[in-house]
Amino acid sequence: MKKSSLLFTTELPRPADLGEELLLIHDEILPRKSKTFKKWMAQFPLRYPVKAGESLKSVQNFPEHITKIVKLCEGASSRRLTVVVAGGGSVGDFGGFVASILKRGVRLVHMPSTWLSAIDSAHGGKTALNVGSAKNQIGTFYPADKIVLSRSLLMAQPNARAFEGFGELLKIALIAGGPLWRDLSKDTK
Numbered sequence: 495m496k497k498s499s500l501l502f503t504t505e506l507p508r509p510a511d512l513g514e515e516l517l518l519i520h521d522e523i524l525p526r527k528s529k530t531f532k533k534w535m536a537q538f539p540l541r542y543p544v545k546a547g548e549s550l551k552s553v554q555n556f557p558e559h560i561t562k563i564v565k566l567c568e569g570a571s572s573r574r575l576t577v578v579v580a581g582g583g584s585v586g587d588f589g590g591f592v593a594s595i596l597k598r599g600v601r602l603v604h605m606p607s608t609w610l611s612a613i614d615s616a617h618g619g620k621t622a623l624n625v626g627s628a629k630n631q632i633g634t635f636y637p638a639d640k641i642v643l644s645r646s647l648l649m650a651q652p653n654a655r656a657f658e659g660f661g662e663l664l665k666i667a668l669i670a671g672g673p674l675w676r677d678l679s680k681d682t683k
């Protein structure tokens with residue numbers, strides 16, 4: 495399986511550094527939460543805003559989404575197209591799945607916007623859709639070419655969400671053990 499490169503940035507990255515032809519799939523909440531994001535996303539000629547949540551991942555709604563996305567990307571070349579996904583875990587699962595099947599698979603960049611997605615779901619390449627009330631029943635393994643952890647994007651979240659992310663981080667550290675667990679348990683004492 496291909497290895498994703500990981501980029502830590504303070505600001506949002508230059509679109510030209512993400513790929514040649516770009517489709518931005520983003521949580522529609524982001525331009526409302528961040529003026530910087532709103533200005534940044536205007537640089538992408540191909541944009542597909544989505545409402546985050548489990549209904550985005552519903553297989554029933556997928557045909558409508560993919561029909562619109564295919565039309566949007568009509569003129570784009572499969573060799574040059576990169577799907578850039580900005581959002582939390584639900585947008586990442588959806589966008590990753592889209593990238594894995596669009597034009598038989600195109601480049602993928604994940605830009606997680608929640609702590610859960612930054613710590614967990616953007617890594618490892620799992621994409622997923624829900625079937626009825628059964629979560630994550632279909633999907634693909636499709637690791638991103640690049641994962642961009644942008645401080646500017648992550649800091650747009652309300653503080654309360656950091657606690658959820660911290661819970662996830664503790665779980666990962668507990669399972670992994672070693673220096674991560676040692677450092678975290680030292681910091682929480």
Ligand SMILES: NC(=O)c1ccc[n+]([C@@H]2O[C@H](COP(=O)([O-])OP(=O)(O)OC[C@H]3O[C@@H](n4cnc5c(N)ncnc54)[C@H](O)[C@@H]3O)[C@@H](O)[C@H]2O)c1
Pocket residue numbers: 521523524527546547548551581582583584585586587607608609610611614615616617618619620621622629630647648649650651652
């Ligand atoms: N693929 C994997 O390996 C993996 C692993 C764990 C979880 N998941 C999936 O991740 C999903 C949960 O992830 P999540 O909690 O990130 O959910 P989410 O994408 O539904 O986001 C949660 C909420 O935060 C909002 N939001 C996102 N970014 C924001 C920001 N910067 N500022 C303010 N609000 C913001 C969203 O609009 C939404 O209302 C589930 O669907 C789960 O199945 C996938």
